[in-house]
Amino acid sequence: MLGIENVASYIPERKIDNLEQADKFGADREFVEKKIGVLKLPRLSEDESVAYACVEAFKALSEKGGVELEEIDCLVVCTQNPDRDGLPHNSAILHAELGLKDECACFDIGLGCSGYVYGLSIIESFMQANGLKRGLFFTCDPYSRILDPEDKNTCLLFGDAATVTLISDSPKYVKAGAKFSTRGAGREALEKVDGKLAMNGRAVFNFALMDVPKQIKSLLESQELDVASIDLFLLHQGSRFMLENTIKRAGIPSDKAPIELSETGNTVSSSIPILLEKRIRDLPGLVLMSGFGVGLSWASAIYKQNS
């Protein structure tokens, strides 16, 4: 069975000081620190592409060992801000940058904050069905490219990052179950308008608070599990205030659900793998991941340690 063998990330060193940015916007520093929960926002520079950031994440993965380029037979990129407007697909560009062989399936997935949970299942099941053994699943969605510089709500929130997850037939984690949902009718909460991101923070907050705990509960029940049986909850790091409330409403003990976005901001589909990277060595037994946002789209999955 295929699953997650390892994870690595690239977080640009170039960072915006978010408290200084708050001053510029006339925003309250305490609000930025305590409610948004973000002190630094990493930013790709204009000449740094999605492919560049993904290559950097791949270098970090290589340093952990166990990756031979000639073995890679599948490469997937999840982004809604692809290089060259996505034609060709970003995964083809990355295929060239990494120098992979022809016998490698590559495609892009268009999803936002739910993209990691969806994407893991998409690449795993595609590889399984086609007898592929070692794949790379990248996330990189640099919202800095589409931020409206006048919009403090989004400018104070989103950070750039890239991650790569090695999917293989010698996995540390395999999927035990998952739920996937969509509500296109609510898409105006977070969408691109005239090339810029527009966000209705309250609508996103209400969505997270109402629908995410419900999906988590439904997933746990479907697996005959409860909150107590899960060792670690990795929730999309939307904002501190949204996370605190969603975690509370889902009845999750706060020590099981890390909130860590002060140095990264909301990195869209990269937020969950950034958390996972730090914890995969500890090998918690059961991990529940939940991503939610753009679409509206939300997805939750339970991964169990493969021993």
Add this chain to the structure above:
Amino acid sequence: MLGIENVASYIPERKIDNLEQADKFGADREFVEKKIGVLKLPRLSEDESVAYACVEAFKALSEKGGVELEEIDCLVVCTQNPDRDGLPHNSAILHAELGLKDECACFDIGLGCSGYVYGLSIIESFMQANGLKRGLFFTCDPYSRILDPEDKNTCLLFGDAATVTLISDSPKYVKAGAKFSTRGAGREALEKVDGKLAMNGRAVFNFALMDVPKQIKSLLESQELDVASIDLFLLHQGSRFMLENTIKRAGIPSDKAPIELSETGNTVSSSIPILLEKRIRDLPGLVLMSGFGVGLSWASAIYKQNS
């Protein structure tokens, strides 16, 4: 096992007369008719979105019967020219337009001419792995939006269309085997430059002629089959000249490999399902599909009648 239950398409009624267009470009009418092989090019109007075209394809599918909206639990859109630049994903917009339920997995796939063969396997395997039963796989890539009006090579070639394939657990066809390849290093043959499509026709031709027959051969061998055992070859309808030569080089009898693009042009990921729609009622036993283009990316799959 999941597979293809039915297929439908939407081809805009508004069409460009390609011979008149040839005159405008000072191109040879005979070349346009015999080599490109395209007399009419369907065009979405500017206010007709990808979602609109997909809804029209869905209406055509509904008329064939057997589709209940409340049963749809997965929706995938393959495009590299999404509405709203793909944020939110086009599948979320379509989810709303069709009025689907929340418990529906939606995502976009970024692929060009290989997108139908890849996408079928992506949605089938994702649904299978997650216990989903009835899904809709849409293709719609309106290149008219990115054509350079000065570029006769592309303007005389690409047409707009949309298709939808119903994936279900009572399929007419199931996948028997597939091969997926990528050569990112050759991507400049077909890419977006400054918002417009740029194509190196000779590079695409050489690629199709060299790599597609090789992949078909390798796929047939992997399944212990040969050309004679396949009843129908559905190849991406790139251009008449490219098809004739690729078919010949692959050793496929011409009566087994339809060339039908005179009324549609090259419709990117929609070309294979447009062919399939016309033939699915005849239920040929073994169908080999092969898509190739942007990326470079190529994919071939054998589908067998599910009896």
